[in-house]
Amino acid sequence: MTQGSLWIALSMVFLALAAVFGTLWFVSNQNYSTLMAAYDALKAQYDDLKSQYSGLQSQYSNLQSQYSACQSQLVNLQTQYNNLQGQYQSCQAQLQQCTPITTTLQVQAVGLTGVSSGTSATLTLLISNPSSSGIGINGFTLGSLSCVFQSPxxxxADMQGAMIKIMLPISNGYFSTSNVFVSFNGQTIQAICTGQQHAQVGVQYSGYITTVSGQTYPFTVTSSS
Structure with missing residues (x-):
């Protein structure tokens, strides 16, 4: 082989090697770029997860703090509940030792007189209040006649056998609904009445006294001349 042929052969080998190394460099460079892109994507995901983890850690710390505060409030509420329960039991014990105050009237009809006059009759009642507090009376009924006092x-308290006199005008054989007056304990007040009740001698009438608290106390009375 001549020297010229040798140089040609070496040149071809060099070119072949250059092509091979160039190809390898290109492929390696492409793989490197792909790997770098994948690395950057993974690093971004890692940074995002790290940020989320820090946020979750902060939330967890806040929740722990809130849980501790709730536990403290529960302890305080339990203490308050125990105190209130003790006070309630104490009040119950005191109530059991108290004597209930009863407000009750005793009503007795003495008579319904003057009916035969045809002009006016008088209903007389005896009232006793054995309770320890005063009681207000604001009305009465007599058969179908219903009356309300202008003022109770x-x-x-402790009044025995007090007399109430109720003056009932009679008109056309019926107890009138106007000009009805009530006398008690030195005072006289007017009553406003409704209803219609026949006035007859020898008839037994039913009625009741009404208190301001809404209680009623019945009585019966037989009319006389």
Whole structure:
């Protein structure tokens, strides 16, 4: 082989090697770029997860703090509940030792007189209040006649056998609904009445006294001349 042929052969080998190394460099460079892109994407995901983890850690710390505060409030509420329960039991014990105060009237009809006159009759009632507090009376009924006092009359505590006189005008054979007056304990008040009740001698009438608290106390009375 001549020297010229040798140089040609070496040149071809060099060119072949250059092509091979160039190809390898290109492929390696492409793989490197792909790997770098994948690395950057993974690093971004890692940084995002790290940020989320820090946020979750902060939330967890806040929740722990809130949980501790709730536990403290529960302890305080339990203490308050125990105190209130003790006070309630103490009040119950005191109530059991108290004597209930009863407000009750005793009503007795003495008579319904003057019916035969045809002009006016008088209903007389005896009232006793054995309770320890005063009671207000604000009306009465007599058969179908219903009356309300213009102002209540007060029956003091421990009053026995107090007399109430009710003047009932009679008109056309019926107890009138106007000009009805009530006398008690030195005072006289007017009553406003409704209804219609026939006035007859020898008839037994049923009625009741009404208190300001809404209680009713019945009585019966037989009319006389």
């Amino acid at each position: 009359i007060q029956v003091p």
